[in-house]
Amino acid sequence: MNLASNLAIAAGIIVEILLLWETSDRQKKNQSTSGFFSPGLSRLQEVIGLVLLVSWGGIALADYFDPPLSLAALSAIQNAIMGFSFMFLFIFGMVSPKLLPRVNEQTIVAISLVAFYGLFSLAKLEWFWLTALLLPALGVFGMALTTRVIHPYLKSLLYFWYLVCLLIMALQNNFEMFIRPTSELELTLLDYFIGGAAGIFLLLHSIFLARFFLMLTALIRPANRHLIVLAMPQLFDDQQIPRLKFLVILALFGAILALNRLTGLLPSISALNLLILLAVHFMERPFQLTERL
Amino acid sequence: MRVKRWPRSLSELALLPDVLLWFLAALAPLMFLFSLIAGFDQAAQHRGLLADLAAHGRVVSAEINQIDFESQRGRITLFYPAENEQRELAVIRILEFYPADWLNRLEKGQTLELLCVPPGPYRHAYEAVPLQYYPAFQRHPGITRDIWAVFLFFLLVAIYRPHFLFLGFVPVTDMSVTLLSENPS
Numbered sequence A: 001m002n003l004a005s006n007l008a009i010a011a012g013i014i015v016e017i018l019l020l021w022e023t024s025d026r027q028k029k030n031q032s033t034s035g036f037f038s039p040g041l042s043r044l045q046e047v048i049g050l051v052l053l054v055s056w057g058g059i060a061l062a063d064y065f066d067p068p069l070s071l072a073a074l075s076a077i078q079n080a081i082m083g084f085s086f087m088f089l090f091i092f093g094m095v096s097p098k099l100l101p102r103v104n105e106q107t108i109v110a111i112s113l114v115a116f117y118g119l120f121s122l123a124k125l126e127w128f129w130l131t132a133l134l135l136p137a138l139g140v141f142g143m144a145l146t147t148r149v150i151h152p153y154l155k156s157l158l159y160f161w162y163l164v165c166l167l168i169m170a171l172q173n174n175f176e177m178f179i180r181p182t183s184e185l186e187l188t189l190l191d192y193f194i195g196g197a198a199g200i201f202l203l204l205h206s207i208f209l210a211r212f213f214l215m216l217t218a219l220i221r222p223a224n225r226h227l228i229v230l231a232m233p234q235l236f237d238d239q240q241i242p243r244l245k246f247l248v249i250l251a252l253f254g255a256i257l258a259l260n261r262l263t264g265l266l267p268s269i270s271a272l273n274l275l276i277l278l279a280v281h282f283m284e285r286p287f288q289l290t291e292r293l
Numbered sequence B: 001m002r003v004k005r006w007p008r009s010l011s012e013l014a015l016l017p018d019v020l021l022w023f024l025a026a027l028a029p030l031m032f033l034f035s036l037i038a039g040f041d042q043a044a045q046h047r048g049l050l051a052d053l054a055a056h057g058r059v060v061s062a063e064i065n066q067i068d069f070e071s072q073r074g075r076i077t078l079f080y081p082a083e084n085e086q087r088e089l090a091v092i093r094i095l096e097f098y099p100a101d102w103l104n105r106l107e108k109g110q111t112l113e114l115l116c117v118p119p120g121p122y123r124h125a126y127e128a129v130p131l132q133y134y135p136a137f138q139r140h141p142g143i144t145r146d147i148w149a150v151f152l153f154f155l156l157v158a159i160y161r162p163h164f165l166f167l168g169f170v171p172v173t174d175m176s177v178t179l180l181s182e183n184p185s
Helices: A003-027 A043-065 A071-095 A105-122 A127-144 A152-172 A189-220 A222-235 A243-263 A268-281 B008-056 B100-105 B131-139 B145-160
Strands: B058-068 B075-081 B087-093 B111-116 B128-130
Touching: A003 A043, A003 A071, A003 A189, A003 A268, A043 A189, A071 A189, A071 B008, A105 A127, A105 A152, A105 A243, A105 A268, A127 A152, A152 A189, A152 A222, A152 A268, A189 A222, A189 A268, A189 B008, A189 B145, A243 A268, B008 B131, B008 B145, B058 B087, B075 B111, B087 B111, B087 B128, B111 B131, B128 B131
Parallel strands: none
Antiparallel strands: B058 B075, B058 B111, B075 B087, B111 B128
């Protein structure tokens, strides 16, 4: 790994954190200041664009000049990136999970599709594992096609399923690029960038899975059950994309995966990571959302 | 008729277990996460050792050199004869995976049949498992009792007092928390 690849990982992490912030603000309908350059964009969206431009300029320069760095210097850069990332993950995954995007069943279906595609192309599962994975996935798919409001208990189980799918994705990722300065992974700078962004997103949710597991387990006591009813609106969104458009998006996801498999444009894991981030941050943006009945 | 009241200091003393429970409840998410990570790490190490034993394991008769129940979750150091009249080292780690009565019967100088990873470029080189307990060792999840204890203890704390888990999602006023609002006097 060289300076440019480390910068690409850092840029991916920073852009993803800003995207989480922007998604969280947008979903909570916080009044965002309109941008300097375009009134149609928020200030935060412009900052994300600016960070992308500046960071890719820096990455391109680092890649062009490729300064020879000692192992100690590379380790120091990587430790700085990881130190910041772990602090972020601990604070926003365990202490104050304010940046987790709200999802609905349609997002969960898209995430399940991507996670299972990755899992099934890596491993051959026994029939009981297949059943255990596919039954909930089919259930969520059925719910994504209905327009009735779901009970908060069921929402909590769906959200748990979503976190398990993200954990499956996290386990498929190779986090060697984060911890080994001498790593010889054959990746492009774009792969490092996507790896950084998806890595922080997946690890954030994997850490939150531990907390959410405790939250669900606490429901054993009836006295605690009202807490999940109050908590779920912060994590689960009742708005939906119109059914037909949702099916078109799913078909589009499938087509992208098939096309990537045929052409090998991106390494499979990078394509899957990119689709996960698209599903969570951008899937519902172009559409007029409808409230559930 | 005057109602008999507890002295103020005694009623405050009665609050101590509750305060301690709140303190443990605040630690619960962190300690639970710690137990998960430590458990996954131990399970991964265990699977790694099993893989090394399956791929490179060698059955040897080794003589016990030292039995240490204290350091690093307990270990037994053994030596076995190798090529060129040399003696190779083998170590049995994490003694709680083996029956206590068997461990108590072991003595220095005693010979044991081992399945051992020989020296070499292997992650678990020198590590060994008593041959008679290898099938049981294969079935074991590889997680030690202290990690299970931390996991279960903080799971129970979180079930009994889950309020810190919901902070950030539910306003404190909606949580029916009594300790902070009660006047102890």
